[in-house]
Amino acid sequence: MSGNASTWQSWAAGVVILGAAMLIGYALPHGEIVEPAAPLRAGAPPEAAKPSPEHSTRKTLADFAPPPESAIPNNEFGDVVRLGENIFRHPQQYAPQFVSNDLTCQNCHLDSGRLASAAPLWAAYVNYPAYRSKNGHVNSFAERLQGCFRFSMNGKAPPYGDKVLVALETYAFFLAKGAPTGAGPHGYEKLKKPNKPFDLAHGKQVFAEHCALCHAADGQGQASADGEKVFPPLWGPRSFNWGAGMGQINNAAAFIKANMPLSQGGVLSDDEAWDVAAFMDSHERPQDPRFSGSIDETRKKYHDTPMSFYGSIVNGVRLGEKSPPSGS
Ligand code: HEC
Numbered sequence: 473m474s475g476n477a478s479t480w481q482s483w484a485a486g487v488v489i490l491g492a493a494m495l496i497g498y499a500l501p502h503g504e505i506v507e508p509a510a511p512l513r514a515g516a517p518p519e520a521a522k523p524s525p526e527h528s529t530r531k532t533l534a535d536f537a538p539p540p541e542s543a544i545p546n547n548e549f550g551d552v553v554r555l556g557e558n559i560f561r562h563p564q565q566y567a568p569q570f571v572s573n574d575l576t577c578q579n580c581h582l583d584s585g586r587l588a589s590a591a592p593l594w595a596a597y598v599n600y601p602a603y604r605s606k607n608g609h610v611n612s613f614a615e616r617l618q619g620c621f622r623f624s625m626n627g628k629a630p631p632y633g634d635k636v637l638v639a640l641e642t643y644a645f646f647l648a649k650g651a652p653t654g655a656g657p658h659g660y661e662k663l664k665k666p667n668k669p670f671d672l673a674h675g676k677q678v679f680a681e682h683c684a685l686c687h688a689a690d691g692q693g694q695a696s697a698d699g700e701k702v703f704p705p706l707w708g709p710r711s712f713n714w715g716a717g718m719g720q721i722n723n724a725a726a727f728i729k730a731n732m733p734l735s736q737g738g739v740l741s742d743d744e745a746w747d748v749a750a751f752m753d754s755h756e757r758p759q760d761p762r763f764s765g766s767i768d769e770t771r772k773k774y775h776d777t778p779m780s781f782y783g784s785i786v787n788g789v790r791l792g793e794k795s796p797p798s799g800s
């Protein structure tokens with residue numbers, strides 16, 4: 473395993489240097505070539521990397537760093553930013569009426585929504601309104617937030633204008649300060665499709681080896697003495713429901729490859745990430761809140777893809793049949 477890790481690290485270092493070189497190349501007018509002298513420090517691009525006004529259409533989010541927590545102002549605006557951050561980290565405490573599982577927003581959007589590899593809030597903020605095939609129309613940022621409550625938090629969507637929604641919008645706006653709008657990319661970075669079917673037995677083995685230590689052998693996570701879930705559940709009644717993005721194997725594989733085991737993103741091979749994602753998403757979890765009463769119908773309408781196990785038979789059990797109720 474350590475062999476893999478060091479290969480990955482030198483690969484990643486190469487990509488960082490190459491990326492820096494490309495940024496500098498883009499920023500210079502008329503194709504001048506410079507030597508990338510040293511790897512760039514995150515959040516502090518040298519003068520040459522700053523796009524000139526005539527190249528402003530080439531702005532990307534690649535070198536963006538959100539403002540630190542200490543930059544939250546001490547005024548009424550800042551109070552709402554802080555409320556949004558608290559909701560993001562502790563929704564059971566700050567928005568209990570809208571959540572009915574043990575997850576927090578930051579469980580999946582790591583480092584309080586700041587980490588670039590975990591669908592950060594600042595990148596999302598500047599990429600909405602956006603069309604989503606999930607519901608077939610252009611979604612405002614607020615509507616996108618509602619979706620994560622309904623599915624990922626197995627809860628209820630806060631109504632438009634609700635204090636909770638406004639606070640999360642304000643927190644995301646604060647994190648996105650100075651980011652170019654519409655620059656993309658956002659969400660989790662997609663993982664190349666595997667050229668073989670998912671191997672659940674291999675996924676189970678990867679889980680035992682790399683995940684069970686924290687998320688527990690039964691996938692239900694672990695709580696500290698005061699009852700707070702320090703390691704969140706990956707399936708079962710207290711995890712995200714069947715309608716959630718993380719229940720799609722491609723989203724889960726992308727998240728896991730980049731971020732799990734925690735703080736060791738990149739150590740799993742692509743095949744390991746795909747198979748452990750498939751293993752995780754082949755377990756029972758709360759019902760899809762759009763459930764029509766028929767598993768076949770619900771599968772056809774919302775899960776008609778090889779990236780969802782909803783409605784499939786795994787170990788003799790039809791997934792979706794014994795789902796605990798959804799939160800809404
Ligand atoms: C060292 C402990 C640790 C290990 C090992 C680990 N995780 Fe995690 N995982 C965490 C923590 C902690 C979080 C929540 C992060 C946060 O809130 O900042 C998390 C979050 C997650 C989430 C999103 C939240 C949820 O419950 O759905 C998924 C999915 C996940 N891990 C999958 C995995 C998989 C798959 C593996 C094995 C490849 C793995 N993790 C290994 C600690 C770990």
Ligand code: HEC
Binds near residue numbers: 580591592658659716
């Ligand atoms: C179980 C994991 C999970 C939890 C918990 C979760 N999310 Fe998400 N979230 C996702 C996934 C998966 C996506 C889709 C990412 C993609 O499209 O690549 C997403 C997307 C988003 C987006 C849009 C990102 C983009 O770039 O388009 C926002 C905003 C968001 N979530 C906010 C929240 C908020 C606020 C909460 C808490 C109320 C929350 N999420 C809880 C998994 C989660």
